[in-house]
Amino acid sequence: MKKKKFSFHNVRLSKKLLIMYIFSVLIPIVLTNIIFYTVTINNVKQQxxxxxxxxxxxxxxxxxxxxxxxxxxxxxxxxxxxxxxxxxxxxxxxxxxxxxxxxxxxxxxxxxxxxxxxxxxxxxxxxxxxxxxxxxxxxxxxxxxxxxxxxxxxxxxxxxxxxxxxxxxxxxxxxxxxxxxxxxxxxxxxxxxxxxxxxxxxxxxxxxxxxxxxxxxxxxxxxxxxxxxxxxxxxxxxxxxxxxxxxxxxxxxxxxxxxxxxxxxxxxxxxxxKKMLNTVNKSGRFILYLAFINIIIPSIIIILINRSFLRRLQRIFRHVKKMGDQNFEKIPDPEYTDEIGTLTSEFNRMIRKIEELIQDVFMANIQKQEMEIKRNRAQLSALQSQINPHFLFNALETIRMRSLMKEEIETAKIIHNMAKIFRNSLTWGKDMVTVREEINLIISFLEIQKYRFGDKLDYEIHIDHDADECIIPNMALQPFIENASIHGIEPLKENGKIEVHISIEDDLLVCKVMDNGVGMSESKTQQLIKELENENDMGKSVGIKNVYYRLKLYYQDQFHFQLDSREGEGTVIIIKIPNQTRGISKKLNF
Incomplete structure (x- = not known):
């Protein structure tokens, strides 16, 4: 019988690791520590x-x-x-x-x-x-x-x-x-x-x-x-x-x-x-401890690596056999980066692909039907949102005309302002307006509030002549005016005042809204600013957050927003955006 030629490929993996440990770890460590001990003792004395x-x-x-x-x-x-x-x-x-x-x-x-x-x-x-x-x-x-x-x-x-x-x-x-x-x-x-x-x-x-x-x-x-x-x-x-x-x-x-x-x-x-020998002896004991650790740790590592190889290979083999019974179970191991880990990841990826194909076949028709239902609901909601404001607008116009016929001028004026606000809400697709148009809408809102509160509410609006034709996003300031009126002035026992200042400074359009209302505490102010920065959670103050996110979307890092408030003194909001006219806005695709 012909004797087989020796080859490492015929040696079991556990024996290969043992041979590697003896000749590559144990013997070099022993020799190295003996030399290291002798050199270190002399160095300690000299040191x-x-x-x-x-x-x-x-x-x-x-x-x-x-x-x-x-x-x-x-x-x-x-x-x-x-x-x-x-x-x-x-x-x-x-x-x-x-x-x-x-x-x-x-x-x-x-x-x-x-x-x-x-x-x-x-x-x-x-x-x-x-x-x-x-x-x-x-x-x-x-x-x-x-x-x-x-x-x-x-x-x-x-x-x-x-x-x-x-x-x-x-x-x-x-x-x-x-x-x-x-x-x-x-x-x-x-x-x-x-x-x-x-x-x-x-x-x-x-x-x-x-x-x-x-x-x-x-x-x-x-x-x-x-x-x-x-x-x-x-x-x-x-x-x-x-x-x-x-x-x-x-x-x-x-x-x-x-x-x-x-x-x-x-x-x-x-x-x-005696002190010299104590120092040298401490160094010698440290070297012995280090040698012991150098022998124990590699031994533990060799055992762990051996178990890692064999156990994971056996687990992959068991899951492959389950596939024959149509049991597509994933291997629960984390995604390691060695060869066995790569093999495990590829096996799990194959299982996911098979499951996705099964889901695609059975769920395609159901998803198609759900999409059709959602599309129909969206069209219906859009139609309702148009019909209801048109109905209210027409009703308000009728009431205003009858008030004029009865010479109720003040009531007719308030109804006219309300109609202007509704008309603005019906103008779909008009994202950008001039400062003058935005101010006219704010005046309509403030006149309605002044009608409600009487002398309790007063307001002032100051606009630079050069800022009239500058463009800003539609209803960019109105939510802040509404917030100042309802949350700032309304809770006051005495009279309140809202001021709006719009000017051009250093090629920036600066819009400032101020009130002398009840204001907010420092903690509440910081909480509101934190909520504005968290774009994933609308929470409360939806109108203000909507304006903040729109301005941030339009102007990105060119947009500056500042909120200052003191409890019992009022609130100041400052918005700085690039100074743009309608011609420039068309070039920027606003």
């Missing part, structure tokens, strides 16, 4: 070193900057003639001192820029004629015994000195001290002491990016400041060598401060080996 160096340099830069700012202030005071003369002068009375204090020292404090890193500026002098207050202090015997006084007076250089000073047992800061001996008239001892804000010092040294302890060392290698709270450096002098010999440090990085008054001062940072 820890680099981050510590950057954080320490940042602390050094920030500390040097605030010291520089304070030294800059001391330099401005050192060369300030007014301040030196103020501290040097012999005052004959307290009033003289207060005047000079307000002139020089207070003015200096007000004109100096606010620096949040400076806690205080103090002046010390042995001038006995000065009132010691407001930042000016005497050089007492206690101060002369202090360390900072002996150090500044024993120094022969003119630059300031930087010393650590204690605010309390738990808070320390730094002070910049300088002798004010720049001028030749120095007969008194004058010293300025600028104290740095302790909170600023603490914020700088407690850098969240440095995962360890920071030490500020002076030129002797003694600790001047540290973030380690339990060290006791505030109460006694502690050399850094004593700390470094007792404690192992994985990172010992230092940076020197480059200021001349902080010569050989430096910052030292230490990170314990």
């Amino acid at each position: 820890q070193m680099h981050d510590s160096e950057l954080a320490l340099n940042q602390i050094s830069h920030d500390f040097g900057k605030i010291i520089d700012d304070a030294v800059g202030i001391s330099s401005s005071l050192y060369t300030n003639t007014n301040i030196n003369l103020f501290l040097e002068k012999e005052y004959l009375s307290d009033a003289d001192y207060v005047d000079d204090y307000n002139t020089y020292l207070r003015t200096f404090n007000q004109s100096s820029p606010i620096n949040p890193s400076i806690n205080s500026i103090r002046f010390y002098t042995d001038n006995p004629t000065i009132i010691y207050s407001g930042g000016v202090y005497p050089l007492t015997e206690e101060i002369k015994k202090s360390n900072w006084y002996r150090q500044i007076m024993g120094s022969s250089i003119t630059s300031p000195i930087v010393l650590r000073s204690s605010v309390d047992d738990q808070t320390s800061t730094f002070s910049i001290i300088r002798k004010l001996d720049y001028f030749n008239f120095n007969n008194k001892q004058k010293i300025v002491k600028i104290e740095i804000n302790p909170a600023t010092i603490e914020n700088i040294f407690n850098n969240v990016t440095f995962k360890g302890d920071v030490y500020l060392l002076n030129e002797k290698g003694e600790i001047e400041y540290s973030t380690k709270k339990d060290l006791g450096w505030r109460k006694k002098v502690i050399p850094f060598r004593q700390i470094s010999n007792k404690k192992k440090a994985d990172i010992l990085d230092s940076t020197y401060l480059d200021q001349s008054y902080l010569l050989n001062w430096k910052l030292v940072g230490t990170v314990s080996e």
Whole structure:
């Protein structure tokens, strides 16, 4: 028997997926994670070193900057003639001192820029004629015994000195001290002491990016400041060598401060080996978790894909068999975009076509009969809509003639206006009219309303001469007049007024309808505007909405509609449309 040649086409789909998973997913993931783990551990250690160096340099830069700012202030005071003369002068009375204090020292404090890193500026002098207050202090015997006084007076250089000073047992800061001996008239001892804000010092040294302890060392290698709270450096002098010999440090990085008054001062940072290993171990566990996820997720995906193929193919086979029994049932699966999904979509499309053909054969005659019935009803409705207005119009004309014969002039006038309105409603196919024609229709309506309300209703109509022959859609303004009369003026207890203004502005026909009626609340106004924008729902105010949609249909984006109303004050409606004459409207097929 001849042995069959091996081919992947003879291997079952589930085995193909298993082979693909082992050689394309499992083995590459294991090898990749081993390499990734080794590289990542080394990178984490290097990154820890680099981050510590950057954080320490940042602390050094920030500390040097605030010291520089304070030294800059001391330099401005050192060369300030007014301040030196103020501290040097012999005052004959307290009033003289207060005047000079307000002139020089207070003015200096007000004109100096606010620096949040400076806690205080103090002046010390042995001038006995000065009132010691407001930042000016005497050089007492206690101060002369202090360390900072002996150090500044024993120094022969003119630059300031930087010393650590204690605010309390738990808070320390730094002070910049300088002798004010720049001028030749120095007969008194004058010293300025600028104290740095302790909170600023603490914020700088407690850098969240440095995962360890920071030490500020002076030129002797003694600790001047540290973030380690339990060290006791505030109460006694502690050399850094004593700390470094007792404690192992994985990172010992230092940076020197480059200021001349902080010569050989430096910052030292230490990170314990335990913290370093914790960071590395966390990275290692993360890599293991990631490797586990990379193995589990592909396995789940392979299983899901296998089930997706087989189950959907079996479902298609079952529905194909049902077609033999004339059961045209669609496959309820969503329309997926893979090959099986495309096959399912085509099967459902074929089922829809078969159902449509069946429906076309059986429903064609019924649809034809329904269309004939609808056509007949439409013709009948159109005929009735013509007959009824014609009948009413003829009846009104008869009543008007009899009123004239009886000399009832006012009644005849009102009936004539009503007849004009009915005649306008009978003019089918006349979509566009002139402004004058529209105004004549509005006047007829307002005269009828004035007949109803008497002196309660008054109206004014103002039309520019150039706007008379402009064309607008038929009954474009009348529904707004009707709405102002019925909903605005009629509910009023006192007299009301309707105004119509039509003018031409910037080649636009501007129509404004105003009333001083009851108006609408802001919420009701916004609701009406929202209903106008919703073209799918006519709802209430059908007349206004019909006009709004017609204008929007005619003029599209060239149509501007504005509705403003205030409760108890009235309503204003402004319509702006293109200025067009009858000749232009014919070209635009209106």
